[in-house]
Amino acid sequence: MTALAVVLAVLALSPFLWLLLMSFKTNAEIFRFPPRLLFDATLANYAALWTSEFRNSFANSLVVSTASTALSLLVGVPAAYALSRWTRRGSGAITLWILASRMAPPIAFTIPYFLVYRHLELLDTLTGLAIIYLTTNLSLVIWMMRPFYDQLPRSLEEAAWIDGATMWQGFTRIILPLSGPGLAATAILCFLFAWNDFFFALILTRTEAMTAPVAVVNFMNYEGWEWGRIAAGGTMIMLPVLVFSFIVRRYLVSGLTGGAIKG
């Protein structure tokens, strides 16, 4: 059984490993079959990326993902807390609304955003992207954090109120410091969503605000088929994702289902 599982794992991962290896190969090596097990690894593909426009796109991805995450947490966390402590009135409708914005096909948002951004001059700007990422990330924050606060006993902040703390102090001094693990996981999932996005960035950016996933695809379309650079670019995009996902793997299920299932 174990042997079978190992074989399957290697088989399932081979396409991914192939891309990883490709990023260290010269063009001649990429076209060689059967591949040599020990080839002369080169960092030339990465070096080529680092001196190209790709570097800006990579920075754009970092900035816009961080900004969208920060914004979603800032607006979403207090709401999650209040929704957790409040009565249930209306929460059913809000639930469906939030779930629907998680489920809606991205194109449903892209068309109106595209039209409005043309007038607001937000096309091809990082601000424009950060705003459209709120559509998913804000609901994600509320749905990750609300169950988390449900588990924190109310007696915590009630004790603080009795000692004369205001509501706001109870939240910022008692509840927030206890939210560390939940906040970290939520922040990472928000970051990953924005980082992984391809569709919104493809349509709402051109050159200035182009993100890394779109830039990598441009290596395919306009600059000929530079497989080594494509592989290196892909690897650079997935590296932070793999690290972060490993950290939050316990929360992946509830993140992907928008909080419907607790994994």
Add this chain to the structure above:
Amino acid sequence: MIAERTAGFARQQHRFFVFCVAPALAVLAIVTLLPSLYLLVTSFTPLSLTRPETLWDFSQPLENYRQLQADERLHNSVWVQVKLSFWTVLLQLLIGLGLALLLNVKSRLLEALRTVFLIPMVLPPIVVAIIWKVIYTPDISPMHGIFKAIGWNVPSLITDPDWALTAIIIADTWEWFPFTMLMVLAALQMLPQELLDAAKVDGASPWQVTRHVTLPFIQGVLLVAGLFRLIDSIKAFPLIYILTDGGPGSLTEVTNYYSFLQAFNFSYLGFSSAITVALLAATLLLSWLIVRVVGWGVRVD
């Protein structure tokens, strides 16, 4: 006196909660509700970016919806979508379930393997698309290398009319089988040990235990996983964009992709909006189904 203070406190608490929730709901309304309404409005116009005067032209509000019924290419896209959704959801459920049952053993190695199996799912979709573009490009593909070595002459799958959709299905299944696996594994952890022990005491074989105890226990999770994958399969984009661009012909053109082409290649935003409204209605219906199935949003205190 005390009652007064309690009432004052309740009012204060209420104000605070409103203060916390209001900004989030306002932002959510601006970023999701307004655009959806605008989408609906656009769907009543013949909007095309090449003709700016069409932006507020409501002379024939239902024209787009009439065209929906007559557009052969749209009907084809729905059929492609049905095939893609059916096969990817089915394969992902089967493979995910099989792997979960295989890996549901307490062992250090297998627990590490679970994490390894998650990799396809967490990869950025664009990277998944690149990976499969490499596999499906004969010049550099290890798969085609092997085919050639054993004397098979296999054409590039993504340009072959008989294989293009299958190629997409394979790639999508690879990307998302971990999702079912992860959900089933999570459910299996909650399977009470007593149930399994009782079955064993009664002399049930491992196959019988799986068939009569484990499977009934996780069928709810399978249903939810299937529904989630079904909804997500409607959004399939990067794989199709990178691998086949909807082709050959329109053999891999799903509705979402067709709508994208209408809007951003042909610039018919009005017509595309009408298609998207229909898509949105379909996903809302499925979401509502999920809420009903999971009883989600109804909190058990």
